[in-house]
Amino acid sequence: MKPNGIVTLCTDFGTRDAYVGIMKGVLLSIAPALRLVDLTHEVPPQSVEIGALVLRNAVEFFPRGTVHLAVVDPGVGSARAALLAVTENGFLVGPDNGLLHPAATAMGLREVRRLERPEFFRRPVSRTFHGRDVFAPVAAHVARGVEPRRFGPTCEMEPLHLSSPVREGGSIQARVIYVDHFGNLVTNVDAADLGTFPSQQVSASVDEVTVSPLVASYAAADPGAPLLVLGSWGLLEVAVRDGNAAEVLRAGVGTPVVVRLDQPASS
Amino acid sequence: MKPNGIVTLCTDFGTRDAYVGIMKGVLLSIAPALRLVDLTHEVPPQSVEIGALVLRNAVEFFPRGTVHLAVVDPGVGSARAALLAVTENGFLVGPDNGLLHPAATAMGLREVRRLERPEFFRRPVSRTFHGRDVFAPVAAHVARGVEPRRFGPTCEMEPLHLSSPVREGGSIQARVIYVDHFGNLVTNVDAADLGTFPSQQVSASVDEVTVSPLVASYAAADPGAPLLVLGSWGLLEVAVRDGNAAEVLRAGVGTPVVVRLDQPASS
């Protein structure tokens, strides 16, 4: 697969400092014609699992041959490896801490290379900012067509297993895995988990509040009312029409959600 | 008019999630050479009127042939239409809820097309994220030169009438329509409303505080002092030199402002 000249960036660096701008300077110093696209830089600091989720959810919308550069890296400067993952649909560059694993799996992983060749790094390599010194330069070289085998030997990738919901009879013990900008509560329940149950019979309980039924869009509920929807992540979301479910229901990442599949719709 | 390859994006999606990055992935999948420019993604959630103001204020600074993609869309998934507006100066793509109306009017509206042709959508079209599935793909096709008539039939556009100030003798009953990052209070009073009154005689009252006179720049007031200025929106602003007027005057969007045109300057 050939790179297409697009590099995406996904980090926990925030946008207040110039760290992301500096990475872009390094990228463009090596490959001036790159197209750079920010996924987000507001992954909560050091939150590898949330970064992995955001990345996995975004990669499918980019054209074949895109290089995805991701840095959420609490272990920078330690012995953790730096990786290039080559997949059916594109490339991933980042630390070996699970961050790349769900996206790599979703994209059809072919091989993983351990980044060991300093001629593709910015030198000297600091112990605190591999985004600038290792990952950005390697991503630029990948995007300009350097062959993956030249970056280092093949290796295994640290896995990251996102939590799965647990089925118990007619209910699913789930949890909130992400809260978006609108306050929508994204759960780890997907359409397959809901099976063929009629949407009128699906309900979800967050603490003592039970929300029902499953509707087709946010606009199908009354303003201010909580609702269930299969959202843009392909996952069950608890939302509030024209409101913020995280605030209304006082919920966040990790909050348990009990989904029932056999309830009559609430009135 | 020919598209120029630039697409701007204006949404209420925030930058914490990858929703904007995903829209850019969809755009570049269809038209890899586009130039993408963010206007803002921090329109307050579901605030169609503020989004409309920001968009109207920005479009005139882009070159002819730019495609402006705007999504503040509380009605996503409902029956509200999706639109392409063709104007003298460029194109607008977004929901039919008034968001595009002030900008389209300012740009010289020629015709409006209702987006009905699924071959220009990402499929399947979700009920929750038309930014990704409808508006981004259509904007990319418009920007690569697909003729407007191919997207659907002509239609009317939902109007949005921004509040106008009310003149009563020597005073104008106005209000704050926008608060910017610096805390400057942008009112709905423009230079024409002020007519030919000498700037020394203009004053504005926010609650019990009266600010006067109208000065030429923020730097013309003392540090910490409130001032009146015709700001970069072409509208009367209440500001505080080196400070935050929204905090100092405890004002926000909707706060009434009474402008007087015949007052002697305060000392």
Next chain:
Amino acid sequence: MKPNGIVTLCTDFGTRDAYVGIMKGVLLSIAPALRLVDLTHEVPPQSVEIGALVLRNAVEFFPRGTVHLAVVDPGVGSARAALLAVTENGFLVGPDNGLLHPAATAMGLREVRRLERPEFFRRPVSRTFHGRDVFAPVAAHVARGVEPRRFGPTCEMEPLHLSSPVREGGSIQARVIYVDHFGNLVTNVDAADLGTFPSQQVSASVDEVTVSPLVASYAAADPGAPLLVLGSWGLLEVAVRDGNAAEVLRAGVGTPVVVRLDQPASS
């Protein structure tokens, strides 16, 4: 030196309004093929010194010929000059208030031009938004190759002298000059200040808390423990492993830090 077509932007405009997008519209109206890179737009409002630090720290990572456009401009509309600085490595455009000085010095200053030629401005020039009307148009013209002498006469640049630490015997009286997104406290002490002292003997006191020794990376400390590191700015940082030092140590820009070079390592 020839411009390379890249323009970076560094402002205190925030990202909530469309001010940055408008500047990009102006840039692309003049030079449609520019590559635009955001350094940051979250310099604290009117904080010229912090803007100057961020800019100086970022410029070295961009390729030769880059134009850096910086606007932190409390004196907009006053008599302060507008500048183009030509350096060994690139160009700087912005107000003459010290903002450009540390970066220009670091980049090898050759000459400074006072922007006086209105044919390179957007007209009419407002008194409140020179980023849009003066600096963005000039940056675009510089980036498309207009010769520096055409923008105006040579002049001097307002200097900005960043605070230096004071050495007293075995200790250094320093201060926090920047707090980054992770809460890391960046001090004004660099590697040369630390000389050849063994890192085990370096300690730093923030209020009553003494942190020691100097380690090679964030990962070298225990989770939650404070640490000292020479960070990516090339400056001594006080950090907390997997935590936020600014919060834990209740410190911010200006907080005194006493560095000692002769202490035995704490246990």
